[in-house]
Amino acid sequence: MSQFWDIYSINFEFALVLGIFALSAYLGLWSGVLSLAPIAFGAGAAYVSARLAYDKAMIGEANYPLMTHLIVGMVIGGLLAWVTSFPLLRLGSHYLALATITLVLIARVIALNLDKYTGGTVGIIVPRQIRFWHILVIVGLVSLVFACLRKSRFGFAMDAVREQPEVATSLGINVQRIRRYAFTFAGVLGGLAGVMQAQLVQYLVPETMYVELAFIAIASAVLGGAYIWIGPIIGALLYTAIPEVLEPYLGPSKNIVNGALLVIIMVFRQRGVVDPVQFRNMMMRRTSRRAEA
Amino acid sequence: MRLLLQQLLNGLALGSAYGTFAMSFGLIFATMGILNVAHGTIATFGAIAGWIVVKQFGFSFIPALVIGVAVATIIGVLTDRLAFQPLRARANTLGYLITSIGVWIVLISLGETALNHQIEVFPPDLLSGPRVAATDIYLAPGQVWLLVVGPVSASALYLLLKRTPIGAMIRAVGFSEVWSRISGVSSTLVIISTVAISAGLAGITGYLSSIAFDNVSVPLGEGLLLKGFAAVVVGGFGDVRGAFLGGIIIGITEVLGAQYVSGQFRDVITFGLLILFLLFRPEGIFGEIKFGAVR
Numbered sequence: 001m002s003q004f005w006d007i008y009s010i011n012f013e014f015a016l017v018l019g020i021f022a023l024s025a026y027l028g029l030w031s032g033v034l035s036l037a038p039i040a041f042g043a044g045a046a047y048v049s050a051r052l053a054y055d056k057a058m059i060g061e062a063n064y065p066l067m068t069h070l071i072v073g074m075v076i077g078g079l080l081a082w083v084t085s086f087p088l089l090r091l092g093s094h095y096l097a098l099a100t101i102t103l104v105l106i107a108r109v110i111a112l113n114l115d116k117y118t119g120g121t122v123g124i125i126v127p128r129q130i131r132f133w134h135i136l137v138i139v140g141l142v143s144l145v146f147a148c149l150r151k152s153r154f155g156f157a158m159d160a161v162r163e164q165p166e167v168a169t170s171l172g173i174n175v176q177r178i179r180r181y182a183f184t185f186a187g188v189l190g191g192l193a194g195v196m197q198a199q200l201v202q203y204l205v206p207e208t209m210y211v212e213l214a215f216i217a218i219a220s221a222v223l224g225g226a227y228i229w230i231g232p233i234i235g236a237l238l239y240t241a242i243p244e245v246l247e248p249y250l251g252p253s254k255n256i257v258n259g260a261l262l263v264i265i266m267v268f269r270q271r272g273v274v275d276p277v278q279f280r281n282m283m284m285r286r287t288s289r290r291a292e293a
Numbered sequence: 294m295r296l297l298l299q300q301l302l303n304g305l306a307l308g309s310a311y312g313t314f315a316m317s318f319g320l321i322f323a324t325m326g327i328l329n330v331a332h333g334t335i336a337t338f339g340a341i342a343g344w345i346v347v348k349q350f351g352f353s354f355i356p357a358l359v360i361g362v363a364v365a366t367i368i369g370v371l372t373d374r375l376a377f378q379p380l381r382a383r384a385n386t387l388g389y390l391i392t393s394i395g396v397w398i399v400l401i402s403l404g405e406t407a408l409n410h411q412i413e414v415f416p417p418d419l420l421s422g423p424r425v426a427a428t429d430i431y432l433a434p435g436q437v438w439l440l441v442v443g444p445v446s447a448s449a450l451y452l453l454l455k456r457t458p459i460g461a462m463i464r465a466v467g468f469s470e471v472w473s474r475i476s477g478v479s480s481t482l483v484i485i486s487t488v489a490i491s492a493g494l495a496g497i498t499g500y501l502s503s504i505a506f507d508n509v510s511v512p513l514g515e516g517l518l519l520k521g522f523a524a525v526v527v528g529g530f531g532d533v534r535g536a537f538l539g540g541i542i543i544g545i546t547e548v549l550g551a552q553y554v555s556g557q558f559r560d561v562i563t564f565g566l567l568i569l570f571l572l573f574r575p576e577g578i579f580g581e582i583k584f585g586a587v588r
Contacts, residue, residue, distance in 0.1 A: 109560045215394045222391045259398030266392045267379040
């Protein structure tokens with residue numbers, strides 16, 4: 001068991017951080033916006049946080065406690081998201097999706113060219129301060145926030161905006177404002193996950209948080225189920241676990257199976273693995289059967 | 294002066310590749326709402342298939358082009374049938390995006406396996422035509438092909454969409470699949486032909502670019518895809534002319550920027566342009582979407 005843990009704990013850590021990225025993508029979807037932007041904000045936050053530890057990073061020591069890095073990451077991510085939300089959220093859904101992808105592309109170019117601060121292609125060393133239990137606590141806290149959000153006025157407002165923006169407007173919900181709040185909160189989460197990802201990799205280059213990660217994050221969110229907060233986390237765990245399970249049987253072609261599985265799951269379960277509506281129906285059927293008996 | 298002209302032509306050739314690709318990518322995005330992340334890899338397969346038949350069976354340029362386009366078209370249509378068609382009844386852009394990510398992962402693995410993780414080049418004598426060398430200006434034969442094929446296919450696609458019955462059908466299905474079916478348009482046939490046109494164009498672009506830039510590899514298609522996103526943002530995806538022009542603008546700014554400003558800052562200028570467009574003209578040069586998406 002402990003041997004198993006030694007081998008797979010790092011995968012588990014990456015899976016949980018991917019889960020936070022997936023949750024940030026899910027926040028966008030929850031307010032009816034397809035956005036890959038949190039990955040760009042995560043990259044920005046990770047660079048600022050890495051710069052904080054820069055002068056001692058070479059010897060693997062940190063300047064500030066982990067908490068400082070996480071908070072700085074969240075503030076930077078949130079600020080970036082808030083500022084960019086003004087031009088971006090004016091766009092229609094198709095253009096918005098494209099624009100957030102280009103934001104990820106732009107982030108890489110900026111990181112490459114501010115090489116005085118980011119190390120350019122060479123990158124920058126990040127001392128690792130985060131431990132496994134830190135990650136568990138962070139994921140737990142984030143889940144708690146989401147669980148509270150789900151039954152809050154804001155959560156219901158987001159449900160309405162996602163399903164029918166026009167109806168939401170007629171109910172007196174300011175759609176743009178709800179989307180801006182969700183976008184900013186997604187940026188905060190992106191920043192948090194970005195700092196964690198950089199600490200796990202212990203090295204930051206412009207491609208650390210790039211299009212691939214953005215695609216995988218949104219895929220995990222939808223694969224797990226984009227209608228409840230537990231979905232993205234389960235999606236991220238599944239997405240990381242499936243190739244590991246298949247590795248001994250398939251070797252390098254495991255990626256092909258992984259991609260094919262993504263297609264198959266989406267074709268047969270369009271609402272993802274975890275679907276609260278289906279769960280509710282199942283429970284209702286069970287209670288009604290019990291009532292009949 | 295000579296240098297400027299030379300670089301302008303280089304930029305036009307590069308932009309022609311970006312533009313043709315952006316057009317093919319924008320076509321299915323605008324008509325079906327599919328943000329096909331695997332589209333760049335489909336272009337790569339045009340190049341890989343061409344390279345394999347040239348290398349293994351000694352095909353010459355034109356037959357290899359036909360094979361490359363055919364393979365890309367088949368992959369494109371298969372992708373649509375297996376990954377997009379099952380979602381069509383109730384899917385939105387998001388569902389298509391996720392399945393296309395799945396296809397993208399599969400195709401990248403297959404492509405890397407086919408190339409054995411190498412970067413290959415076509416044999417230099419494949420296109421033995423003399424380099425165009427008028428008054429000291431040099432263009433590789435591959436670049437000349439790109440310069441010709443880009444504008445020709447852009448005008449052809451534009452005329453096809455605007456002036457022919459099949460174009461009208463494609464636009465009708467783009468506007469509303471249900472209504473076009475009520476009016477007697479076979480939407481399945483139209484969707485398949487749209488996808489075939491789009492994937493075929495991607496295949497041509499991939500094949501010709503891999504010859505022009507001496508690079509048969511998986512990253513080739515990914516580069517086309519990312520620049521294709523950029524071109525579509527600049528030009529607007531609702532209009533064939535916009536996407537093509539967007540590609541040309543990006544190609545020229547890239548080459549001229551690298552020449553006159555700084556090679557290092559080559560992408561900064563491109564993406565700076567992109568930020569300007571996102572801020573001030575987010576719907577692209579040609580503005581409004583001309584036909585809605587099937588949702």
